[in-house]
Amino acid sequence: MALNPSHPHFRKPLILLSYIDLRKGARRANYHAMIGLIFFAVVSVGFLAAFLLLGVKGRPKPSPKVCAVAAVGRMIRLVGVSFGNSNRLLDDSDYRRFLQEPRLREVAKKLRATRQALVLQWIAALMGDLRSLWRFRRLLVRHGAQVRFTEEFKILQTFACCCALLFALKLSVHVAGPFAAARLIRQAGGFVGKLSDLTAATLARVPCAAWPEIERSWAAQAA
Secondary structure, three states, X not given: OOOOOOOHHHHHHHHHXXXXXXXXXXXXXXXXXXXXXXXXXXXXXXXXXXXXXXXXXXXXXXXXXXXXXXXXHHHOOOHHHHOOOHHHHOOOHHHHHHHHOHHHHHHHXXXXXHXXXXXXXXXXXXXHHHHHHHHHHHHHHHOOOOOOHHHXXXXXXXXXXXXXXXXXXXXXXXXXXXXXXXXXXXXXXXXXXXXXXXXXXXXXXXXXXXXXXXXXXXXXXXX
16 A cells, blocks of 8 residues: 555654754754854954053053052952952863763853852952042042043043953853853953053042042042
């Protein structure tokens, strides 16, 4: 007896197979789209980091007085810059070691999730430091710190690039995890630290007699 593909008993499996093929095709399309998004994010972060690095290195680095650096550290609470355990936080050796053991893969997943949350908190703290430094710099200008227009424009450019870099890194950590861009995240912390030194150099241009008034104004503004 010849088999009839149009028979109802054959029609349902064929429809089911077609549906499965469509689902597989959709998954492959979503996978390729996600890979493209991650690639675009990584390339964008790389360009931002290179641009920011050139901006910071291309400018003559002022050497602020030690007292000005100490004063900025006293007046502004820089939570992200003061974090000193970034190497340990971004080290993926424990994660990779746990991942190699089938019995410890759940532990590896939990470790990755914990590190991801902590890295996101650190990036948020660095973004907060960046906002505080910018507001404090504007306060210094209002209190008589002498700045040239070209210098102010370059500083504004550096602040904007650093903010964009941190935002891109935040997206990267959400998409690719805490270890994919570990080196760039460390460098971002260093960039914010350099901006703190530039802010101290600006404070050094203000007479020391005006520093207590600046500190009071900043405390009132931050309250």
